[in-house]
Amino acid sequence: xxxxxxxxxxxxxxxxxxxxxxxxxxxxxxxxxxxxxxxxxxxxxxxxxxxxxxxxxxxxxxxxxxxxxxxxxxxxxxxxxxxxxxxxxxxxxxxxxxxxxxxxxxxxxxxxxxxxxxxxxxxxxxxxxxxxxxxxxxxxxxxxxxxxxxxxxxxxxxxxxxxxxxxxxxxxxxxxxxxxxxxxx
Amino acid sequence: xxxxxxxxxxxxxxxxxxxxxxxxxxxxxxxxxxxxxxxxxxxxxxxxxxxxxxxxxxxxxxxxxxxxxxxxxxxxxxxxxxxxxxxxxxxxxxxxxxxxxxxxxxxxxxxxxxxxxxxxxxxxxxxxxxxxxxxx
Numbered sequence: 146x147x148x149x150x151x152x153x154x155x156x157x158x159x160x161x162x163x164x165x166x167x168x169x170x171x172x173x174x175x176x177x178x179x180x181x182x183x184x185x186x187x188x189x190x191x192x193x194x195x196x197x198x199x200x201x202x203x204x205x206x207x208x209x210x211x212x213x214x215x216x217x218x219x220x221x222x223x224x225x226x227x228x229x230x231x232x233x234x235x236x237x238x239x240x241x242x243x244x245x246x247x248x249x250x251x252x253x254x255x256x257x258x259x260x261x262x263x264x265x266x267x268x269x270x271x272x273x274x275x276x277x278x279x280x281x282x283x284x285x286x287x288x289x290x291x292x293x294x295x296x297x298x299x300x301x302x303x304x305x306x307x308x309x310x311x312x313x314x315x316x317x318x319x320x321x322x323x324x325x326x327x328x329x330x
Numbered sequence: 331x332x333x334x335x336x337x338x339x340x341x342x343x344x345x346x347x348x349x350x351x352x353x354x355x356x357x358x359x360x361x362x363x364x365x366x367x368x369x370x371x372x373x374x375x376x377x378x379x380x381x382x383x384x385x386x387x388x389x390x391x392x393x394x395x396x397x398x399x400x401x402x403x404x405x406x407x408x409x410x411x412x413x414x415x416x417x418x419x420x421x422x423x424x425x426x427x428x429x430x431x432x433x434x435x436x437x438x439x440x441x442x443x444x445x446x447x448x449x450x451x452x453x454x455x456x457x458x459x460x461x462x463x464x465x466x
Contacts, residue, residue, distance in 0.1 A: 162413035169409055177397040191401050268391050287388040293359045312351035315381045
């Protein structure tokens with residue numbers, strides 16, 4: 146069966162709750178994934194994902210399809226909620242990251258496992274020390290696999306600005322990893 | 331001479347990162363892979379290689395995380411219920427607005443009609459009085 150386009154679903158969702166449900170099912174995984182990497186805890190990610198979709202539902206009547214992807218609108222809502230969350234929970238940040246790292250999938254023997262967790266720990270901590278817009282870019286690119294053009298549309302910047310931001314983000318990340326870099330390389 | 335050299339160095343410093351940024355984007359942004367920047371200097375090539383290594387490392391380590399099916403299902407049900415209630419509320423509000431507008435419109439029409447009749451009666455009365463006065 147041919148999948149309905151976002152535009153069709155959005156038009157239908159103005160009148161039919163089931164169509165909004167279909168949009169939700171289409172994007173809940175990506176929004177959760179994005180939030181999870183930004184906040185580092187499953188519980189908070191679930192809470193913020195729910196709040197993202199409730200807010201989307203609240204503002205849906207005034208949403209107008211202007212050609213930008215629907216996902217960009219959802220990501221923007223999620224991004225704002227995550228920013229508020231970080232403001233409110235700045236002290237809990239590092240603990241949440243540890244939770245994320247410890248729950249990451251492990252596949253090898255004990256020594257390799259420890260090394261993997263340590264490397265992830267170092268890498269993710271370094272990512273979490275980046276400025277919010279750089280973190281957002283890293284997550285969208287490396288977890289969501291979005292292109293620069295898509296990220297630009299989502300973040301309200303040009304593709305060129307995203308390229309520069311990505312370059313600066315990697316430089317900052319390398320700087321954050323300065324001590325561990327030799328070991329990682 | 332020195333100023334020229336400094337200006338050139340400044341321009342290279344400004345163009346360097348932009349070139350590396352372009353090459354980096356071309357490598358990382360799927361499907362547009364070019365050979366590692368033929369315009370790049372050795373230093374820039376090394377810089378690019380180091381950043382690409384970092385990018386590949388991120389790709390390898392940042393695995394997608396998925397919500398639990400139970401969470402997705404329960405939130406989906408809650409949202410559909412909420413969407414139904416929202417639509418019912420919107421329809422009710424719309425109906426109230428339409429009825430209020432119709433009532434207000436009706437009142438204005440009736441008031442206009444009454445006003446028109448009053449003005450007409452007054453005018454007729456004034457005219458009759460004026461005629462009677464002129465006849466007398």
